[in-house]
Every structure is written in structure tokens, then in C-alpha cells.
Amino acid sequence: MTTEVTTPxxxxxxxxxxxxxEAVFRAEQExxxxxxxxxxxxxxxLDKAGAWRTVQIGRExxxxxxxxxxxxxxxxxxCRHRGVKLCMEEQGEAARNFQCxxxxxxxDFEGKLIAAPNLxxxxxxxxxxxxxxxxxxxxxxxxxxxCLADEPPSFExxxxxxxxxxxxxxxxxxxxxxxxxSLGRRIKYDVKANxxxxxxxxxxxxxxxxxxxxxxxxxPEFADGLAAQYFVGxxxxxxxxxxxxxxxxxxxxxxxxxxxxxxxRRYYAITIKPTVFVNLVPDHVIIHRMFPMAADRTIVExxxxxxxxxxxxxxxxxxxxxxxHRVNQQDFDACERCQPAMGSKIYAKGGVLVPSEHHIGAxxxxxxxxxxxxxxxx
Numbered sequence: 001m002t003t004e005v006t007t008p009x010x011x012x013x014x015x016x017x018x019x020x021x022e023a024v025f026r027a028e029q030e031x032x033x034x035x036x037x038x039x040x041x042x043x044x045x046l047d048k049a050g051a052w053r054t055v056q057i058g059r060e061x062x063x064x065x066x067x068x069x070x071x072x073x074x075x076x077x078x079c080r081h082r083g084v085k086l087c088m089e090e091q092g093e094a095a096r097n098f099q100c101x102x103x104x105x106x107x108d109f110e111g112k113l114i115a116a117p118n119l120x121x122x123x124x125x126x127x128x129x130x131x132x133x134x135x136x137x138x139x140x141x142x143x144x145x146x147c148l149a150d151e152p153p154s155f156e157x158x159x160x161x162x163x164x165x166x167x168x169x170x171x172x173x174x175x176x177x178x179x180x181x182s183l184g185r186r187i188k189y190d191v192k193a194n195x196x197x198x199x200x201x202x203x204x205x206x207x208x209x210x211x212x213x214x215x216x217x218x219x220p221e222f223a224d225g226l227a228a229q230y231f232v233g234x235x236x237x238x239x240x241x242x243x244x245x246x247x248x249x250x251x252x253x254x255x256x257x258x259x260x261x262x263x264x265r266r267y268y269a270i271t272i273k274p275t276v277f278v279n280l281v282p283d284h285v286i287i288h289r290m291f292p293m294a295a296d297r298t299i300v301e302x303x304x305x306x307x308x309x310x311x312x313x314x315x316x317x318x319x320x321x322x323x324x325h326r327v328n329q330q331d332f333d334a335c336e337r338c339q340p341a342m343g344s345k346i347y348a349k350g351g352v353l354v355p356s357e358h359h360i361g362a363x364x365x366x367x368x369x370x371x372x373x374x375x376x377x378x
Contacts, residue, residue: 014350015350017376038147039275054091055146075134076133111132136148136149141179173270175256175259176259181256181285189328194295198290211330217239219236221236225356229270256284283306283310283320
């Protein structure tokens with residue numbers, strides 16, 4: 001006699017406090033954002049020597065710049081003298097160096113201390129030791145990834161491994177040549193919701209038939225509630241009458257040459273923990289980068305990437321941009337509707353996941369491994 005084991009229809013979610021509690025968010029900053037590889041900027045954003053960007057990663061401000069030799073460096077955005085923030089804006093261009101606005105300690109683009117008032121009278125100061133504190137960097141898919149950990153985890157396992165886990169092979173993304181695509185549009189969203197709600201929303205499609213009418217017209221199988229990430233290697237197929245991944249299903253733009261026949265007319269979605277979404281379609285790639293700013297606030301930067309010839313020729317990309325822009329607006333509105341209820345006593349023990357959402361349970365398990373021991377303050 002054999003006993004049949006059945007998976008329960010409903011499994012629990014994280015408790016509501018996980019999305020609102022300051023102690024939990026602080027632990028996430030310390031143990032997740034400041035310890036993992038974090039996708040910061042697109043390399044092409046630094047188009048010349050001295051170009052720089054600042055990004056908020058966990059509790060830290062990071063300064064990323066291009067050197068005179070064309071390389072990219074990342075530093076904590078903090079002067080070594082009295083801790084002043086060197087660069088206050090989100091981006092800019094330094095003509096010759098970085099100079100602290102307080103006492104004029106000055107650093108070259110490699111981070112070395114090169115000048116300061118009365119520095120020659122302090123010969124014992126090691127200019128390398130008192131240079132800017134460097135941050136680990138890697139370039140991949142045309143983006144600069146940084147890690148604040150003293151000993152960073154394996155980039156191959158954590159970042160590239162997420163692609164392999166989703167697509168079945170890390171090389172399945174190679175044909176899209178993401179690093180050499182050009183930025184066609186960038187939209188920044190200020191979402192009044194916890195970052196985990198956005199991750200969970202992206203990973204499931206139980207909501208697609210409810211709030212994404214345009215998306216389900218292009219990808220009819222999404223109306224059944226199973227997200228593209230539910231099956232390893234699966235890409236959601238375009239509808240029979242759909243010509244391109246556009247707001248009205250009209251013809252798309254120039255096909256990325258390396259996309260294989262088995263990938264054509266399909267949409268693939270990848271989540272790279274902690275805060276990156278990669279969306280692949282035959283003629284463009286969409287990258288979401290999230291910057292958790294508070295327990296109830298997340299900045300999301302979304303890039304639409306096309307063949308350089310498409311961008312340089314000035315072709316109209318609005319039909320493809322509008323489709324996912326609308327999806328973003330619909331998703332973020334849903335997340336903002338969820339956020340206030342996370343602090344309700346009714347949601348203190350959390351909610352439930354239906355079978356088509358069970359893969360989100362693995363994400364919840366990962367969160368619990370990272371911060372499950374934190375006692376909420378509220």
C-alpha cells in the first residue's frame with residue numbers, strides 16, 4: 001500500500017512585520033544589501049574620465065567613477081578626514097579630481113589622497129592608506145555590480161548562478177548581447193512599498209489576468225496565472241496574432257541577431273537577488289534595479305535596451321517602452337496598496353500563497369535564513 005503525498009493548496013507567507021519593521025529593514029541592509037553583489041549603474045553611464053555617479057546601497061553612499069585610463073572604480077562616498085560626503089548629487093563630472101567641500105582634501109580618480117591644506121607639513125601621512133576606501137566591483141551585462149562585504153561572495157554563484165538557475169544555462173543569455181546594447185529609455189519610479197513586495201509581485205503571475213490586460217494580450221498564457229519563472233528554461237510565448245512585444249502587439253524593432261529560433265517570440269523573466277529583474281524579448285532587454293530606501297519606500301530604475309543601430313537611428317521605441325511602463329505602473333500600484341495592510345493586526349501572521357505562487361516560498365525561505373532571527377520592534 002502506497003501513501004500519496006499531496007502538496008497543500010495554501011502555504012504561509014512571511015509575517016506582516018517583515019515588511020514594515022525598522023529592525024527587520026536594518027538587518028536586511030546589513031546582511032543582504034551590504035553583503036551581496038548589488039547592481040549599481042550601467043557602465044555606459046560613465047561616458048568619460050571623471051564622470052561619476054552615487055548610489056545608495058544599504059546604509060552606505062557609494063561613489064562610482066571612470067578613471068583616466070578608462071577603468072571604473074568604486075569608493076565609499078566619504079572623505080577620510082572628517083567623514084564629509086564628497087559628492088552630494090546623484091551624478092556629475094569631475095574635471096581633475098574629487099575634492100572634499102569641507103577642508104579640501106583631494107583625491108585622484110584612483111582614490112589616492114593627492115592634496116590637502118598643509119599636507120607637506122605632515123610627511124608621516126600615507127597617501128594610499130588615507131585614500132578613499134575602495135569597494136569591490138565587477139562588470140557584467142553592461143552594468144557595474146558592487147559589493148560592500150570585506151570578502152565578497154562568489155559572483156559566479158550568486159549573480160551568474162541566478163541566470164543559470166532560471167534559464168537552465170548561464171550561456172542562454174549570451175545571444176542577447178546585453179552588455180553591448182544601448183539605452184533607449186530610462187524611467188525612475190519612487191514606489192511607496194517594501195522591496196520584498198515588489199520582488200514577490202514580479203515573480204508571480206496570479207495577478208496578471210486581473211491587472212495586466214495589455215500584457216496578457218501579448219502573452220496569453222499569463223492569463224492562466226503561471227509566471228514565466230515558474231518553469232526552468234521556459235519563456236512565455238507571444239500570442240498568435242502578436243507581432244512584437246509592444247503595447248498593442250504591433251511590429252517590434254530590429255531583432256537582436258544572437259537570439260536563437262527557440263528564443264524568438266518569447267519572453268523570459270529572471271530575478272537576481274537581491275534587487276534585479278532581467279526581462280528578455282527578441283528585440284530588446286529590460287533591466288530593473290531596485291534601491292530600498294526605507295521599509296516602506298523603494299526607488300526602481302528601469303532601463304530599456306536596444307541594438308545600438310536602433311537608438312542611433314532615432315527609431316521610435318515608445319510602443320515597446322509603453323508596454324512595460326504600464327506593467328510597472330500597474331504592479332507598483334498593487335504593491336502600494338499592499339503596503340499599508342502589512343502593519344495590520346489582521347496580517348500579523350501573514351497571508352497565504354496559492355499553488356501558482358509556491359515558488360515565492362523559496363524566496364521567503366531565503367529571507368528567513370538572512371533575517372529570520374530578528375525580533376520585530378513593533
